[in-house]
Amino acid sequence: MNGKVALVTGGSRGIGRNIAKVLAGEGYNVAITYNSNEELAKEVVKELEHSGVKAACFKANISIKDQVDNLIREIEKELGSVCVLVNNAGITKDNLLIRMSEDDWDSVMDVNLKGAFLTTKAVARGMMKKRYGKIINISSVVGVMGNAGQGNYSASKAGLIGFTKSMARELASRGIRVNAVAPGFIRTDMTDSLKEEVKEAMLLNIPLGYFAESEEVSNLVAFLASEKSDYITGQVIQIDGGMNI
Ligand code: NAP
Secondary structure, three states: OOOOOEEOOOOOOOOOOOOOOHHHHOOOOEEEEOOOHHHHHHHHHHHOOOOOOEEEEOOOOOOOOHHHHHHHHHHHOOOOOEEEEEEEEOOOOOOOOHHOOHHHHHHHHHHHHHHHHHHHHHHHHHHHHHHOEEEEEOOHHHHHOOOEEEHHHHHHHHHHHHHHHHHHHHHHHEEEEEEEEEEEOOOOOHHHHOOOOHHHHHOOOOOOOOOEEEHHHHHHHHHOHHHHOOOOOOOOEEOOOOOOO
16 A cells, blocks of 8 residues: 555444454554553554554544644654545444433534544545545444434434535545445444343344444445545445345
8 A cells, every 4th residue: 555544533442443454454554543442552553563564543532623633643743644534433322312411412423423524624635635535434324214212323423424425525626535334233342232132123124134243344444445446435335234225
């Protein structure tokens, strides 16, 4: 990849960690961010370096502008300007509308939607100068179909889809491609915390009949990051075992 730099937000765990690993395997120098768990992030950096690329981790709360601007400056100093941005960091604070607090609404919006706005804005100038860039937003199938008990989360992920399409139109003339990936049920810490009966009920709605591993999402992200997908922009690609056909 001739020193191309990829940034994966929330790359310390789950899907983001695996995306970082697959991109490092493809030869990108990879920056990951974490929010709380430094030890884990450092472990991931070592794992990425095994692929023979440069890797670094940065602590940043992606919902805070100053931290994001500082993050991009640090990455540019240490690895170079970002060519592939994967907006992966995300949180859930599930509840039915009646029980959902304003804080639960705001924090999910701030991380999942505002975070992607801040990182995209911070890397866009560098990509525009190079007249090339790939932005991949990790949305969710519930951003397309909705889900009871996830009003905040599904709204943030639907917002991310609107943002993806707008940025694809706005940045296309500068050679920047922007796409979204909408996973269904992927085995990570985020889904491990669900009750067994909830998981069983979800499985009944998945025609392929199984939950996916992070790697399936990572392979799709790697394709969208590569030149092989250069004629694709503004798309939302569902990877959900047929959950939303
Ligand atoms: P996860 O295992 O809970 O990992 C979340 C990652 O985001 C962690 O690295 C975490 O860092 C980071 N993070 C959280 N808040 C942050 C903040 N304010 N600033 C910066 N980083 C922050 O989640 P996952 O299951 O891998 O999900 C990854 C993405 O896929 C999310 O956007 C999620 O909505 C989406 N998704 C997941 C599924 C699924 O079934 N798992 C399905 C559809 C979509 P720390 O560990 O340091 O806190």
